[in-house]
Amino acid sequence: MSVWRFEAIGTSWEIETSAPLPAVARSAVEELLAAFDAAWSRFRDDSLVAALARGAGSVPAPRDAADLLETYAALSDATDGAVNPLVGASLERLGYDTAYSFAASVPVPAPADWRERVRLDDGHLTVAEPALIDVGAIGKGRLVDRVAALVATHVDGDLVVDASGDLAVRGRPVRVGLEHPFDPTRAIGVWTVADAALCASATNRRSWGDGLHHVLDARTGGPVRAVAATWAVAPTAMRADAIATALFFDGGARLAHEWGVQWVRMLTDGRVEWSPGCGAEVFGATASVEP
Template identity: 50%
Template structure:
């Protein structure tokens, strides 16, 4: 996705850096103050230390070793609550308990990208998680993965910090974008799921967030990172999704949920737009489903 232009034609500043496995670009009218830059870096480091399954010293790594009560930061409670809601909405298809399955498939801490002879199935929420209010209370050790909504959550947290310094910004975390309210809409390209050098269309965003999920990212052997818990194998029917919602955490999670659950069912639980949320879904059979997104142009 691209982020051309800000609220006015004045010069803009891009702060580009790598963190939590992706390239970030924070676009503002002028460079951010040092204390804001430091606060952004500190918050991303905190999130990584809490939720990364790729580092041995994270809270998630400790949960994989030890059952019992694992405290959750107050700022992170919305992420856990959102996962519980997604689990219910998708009837278990979107779950943080997919971590061991991904690791067995080769998407592990060492990035071996070599599937094991046996890939673990995915347990049910209530089999493992006894409580999630203020702490994750685990009945047994479990390797969590919050990739379905975690990057969007991090983008929201960064946007909150940046928003204290300026009311004109775009936070782009590897395609998960948070856009400050603007009078001149931001045109965002939708990357072609089969050719990242092309776009299948554009949308116009005047506030909120847009996130994408695609099966052409993090691909190895016969696997990709979007796993269906019902089969413990990659989802095959959908190629790519985009969701526009008020927060990147919501948009990110819903973009994954659309791989398993019809949009009409998901929209029944949302009231942010007349349709519940805006989306584009591209299926492997070539069909495209979308809501009446402002400024949507498709090139298919």
């Protein structure tokens, strides 16, 4: 396998292909990543979401906007509002801001009426008043899907796109360790993934201060406390990432069942749960959970 490693959208990427990726393909991937970042990054002053946060009422809608907002609507309904694309201001309030200040203030909830504030109109993404959209892990999952599809048009055979926790696999199966959130040198299990995507989320990643991390409950603006890590396997990385996010909240397991997504999660008390019929090999005595 040929491996291409690089940094993009603030994270590490690794693309494995059965044959070296031609220069034209690498350029196309870089252009795709740059365009996505220019649209959705809340860490860039010149992005479209930054313009909306500053006061621009409308910007040209990125090509992913409809699918991302539709996914957020499903997650919001399933989790009773715990997942919300306007959580960006809540993250900044806790110090996860453009300057990475990590200086936390009192948490603020995200607006519960986000669907009335954010809409798509005639090819434009519009906000009723300034608001900071954060598509988070779900956006990264969407990007992994698009990169995998693009790379597949340039090379035949096996393909793995790994964006630091978001993994898309085409061709030969890949055996993936499920990193222990309390000890990164250990795994709580392994999962063999074939022609699917595996996405993970954990509170020990992008964490700072005393109990502060990037997984927030939009209803309070504060970090989640009951779940430490989640993993989900689905046909697309966007759906896998969506379920990995939803599993931090009540309702996530039911949505996973409705979407046919397998999952594993570890609670902060050390217990491990998984979906019925899950294909992961989980170490130790734990329990499956009915939706």
